[in-house]
Amino acid sequence: MKISGITLTPIQTHRRTGSISSHLILQMHTDEGVTGLGEISDLDCYRMYMPDVDAVRVGIEKIVLGRDPFAVEAMHVEMTKYLHNYFASAPSYPPFTPASQIAAGIDMACFDIMGKALGVPAYTFLGGKTRDRIEICYPLFQVKSEADYERNLGYVQDLLDQGISRFRYYVGVDFAKDEMFLAALRDRFGNRVELKALDFQARHYWKDTLRAYERLKPFGFDVIESPSWKEDFDGMAELRRRVDANVSEHVSSAAQAMQLLRAGAVDIFNITVVSGGLVQIKKLAALAEIAGLRCLIGTTQELSIGTAAQAHLGASMASLATASDPVGPLLYAEDVVKTRVQIKDNCIEVPTGPGLGMELDEDALENLRAPLVEWDRAAHGAGYVSD
Numbered sequence: 080m081k082i083s084g085i086t087l088t089p090i091q092t093h094r095r096t097g098s099i100s101s102h103l104i105l106q107m108h109t110d111e112g113v114t115g116l117g118e119i120s121d122l123d124c125y126r127m128y129m130p131d132v133d134a135v136r137v138g139i140e141k142i143v144l145g146r147d148p149f150a151v152e153a154m155h156v157e158m159t160k161y162l163h164n165y166f167a168s169a170p171s172y173p174p175f176t177p178a179s180q181i182a183a184g185i186d187m188a189c190f191d192i193m194g195k196a197l198g199v200p201a202y203t204f205l206g207g208k209t210r211d212r213i214e215i216c217y218p219l220f221q222v223k224s225e226a227d228y229e230r231n232l233g234y235v236q237d238l239l240d241q242g243i244s245r246f247r248y249y250v251g252v253d254f255a256k257d258e259m260f261l262a263a264l265r266d267r268f269g270n271r272v273e274l275k276a277l278d279f280q281a282r283h284y285w286k287d288t289l290r291a292y293e294r295l296k297p298f299g300f301d302v303i304e305s306p307s308w309k310e311d312f313d314g315m316a317e318l319r320r321r322v323d324a325n326v327s328e329h330v331s332s333a334a335q336a337m338q339l340l341r342a343g344a345v346d347i348f349n350i351t352v353v354s355g356g357l358v359q360i361k362k363l364a365a366l367a368e369i370a371g372l373r374c375l376i377g378t379t380q381e382l383s384i385g386t387a388a389q390a391h392l393g394a395s396m397a398s399l400a401t402a403s404d405p406v407g408p409l410l411y412a413e414d415v416v417k418t419r420v421q422i423k424d425n426c427i428e429v430p431t432g433p434g435l436g437m438e439l440d441e442d443a444l445e446n447l448r449a450p451l452v453e454w455d456r457a458a459h460g461a462g463y464v465s466d
């Protein structure tokens with residue numbers, strides 16, 4: 080089997096908050112008539128330097144045309160010639176780059192083709208399934224104004240009504256406001272709400288995080304994420320020795336994984352398919368397992384194709400032991416598949432159909448088609464995570 084063509088479609092979808100996210104939907108065609116689906120998700124954090132769709136398509140064609148989609152490890156070797164350092168080294172935050180996201184789109188389309196060609200789910204090629212469901216939590220963004228308190232509490236009520244009761248909260252723009260919000264959250268919902276994590280987004284000196292941790296600890300959470308300045312893994316390790324909570328950090332490259340392990344900085348690797356694809360991220364999961372650490376699956380918030388890829392990764396991971404973050408199929412008003420990835424009772428149900436288990440809705444894809452770059456619209460992502 081050989082890859083014979085690429086179709087790349089730019090689309091826009093609305094988040095529950097009203098902001099818009101841009102994505103590229105990748106269709107990878109083969110000479111045997113099997114087409115694989117991939118996704119380059121939620122590109123709005125690159126708004127200042129949004130990729131040119133035709134340039135990306137031509138680049139992907141240079142990598143994949145004429146190649147065997149089953150030889151996906153060799154495909155990654157080829158990718159390193161065009162997508163420099165996409166997995167070897169990377170900025171620690173945000174935990175993905177345009178290169179790592181393009182690699183992930185190519186990689187997941189190959190797994191989709193393999194599964195569809197043989198009539199088996201993608202996790203079959205990752206070591207098989209260790210679980211049927213992936214525990215998840217829903218993101219709550221930091222409160223910045225009075226209006227945000229009620230808005231966030233309203234989201235929580237809506238989600239509780241849908242059976243979603245586990246959340247994570249981005250802290251650190253204003254710790255006093257965070258404290259007031261968390262108090263209001265507990266006051267209104269008590270223990271009906273589970274707070275998995277506070278995410279400090281690598282914005283704080285570790286001693287400041289420690290002070291905030293002590294202040295916010297009474298509200299009850301299991302994990303503190305990205306608790307020190309970028310690359311301050313020694314500070315993170317020092318903090319880890321002083322707190323009861325588990326420390327998690329995004330790991331998007333081999334270099335970071337080794338630095339975090341050597342520093343003893345974390346309890347949990349936060350790993351995500353969008354940092355380089357299933358082949359590479361499965362290696363990080365193995366490293367964590369060997370080192371005796373836990374993993375969770377992070378996200379940039381994918382549509383159903385990308386979320387399915389995350390679910391197949393999670394299904395195959397023995398070291399997945401903390402609730403994960405992808406909830407795109409709940410977060411987005413629109414999608415490009417006929418049946419979305421199902422999220423119920425705080426869990427993603429791992430798709431069981433061939434490949435990623437997703438069927439493209441061609442009409443939805445056409446209806447959502449839109450340019451990647453449009454400045455006159457509400458987009459999230461100006462500060463990476465804002466809405």
Ligand code: MG
Pocket residue numbers: 278280304305329
């Ligand atoms: Mg995070």
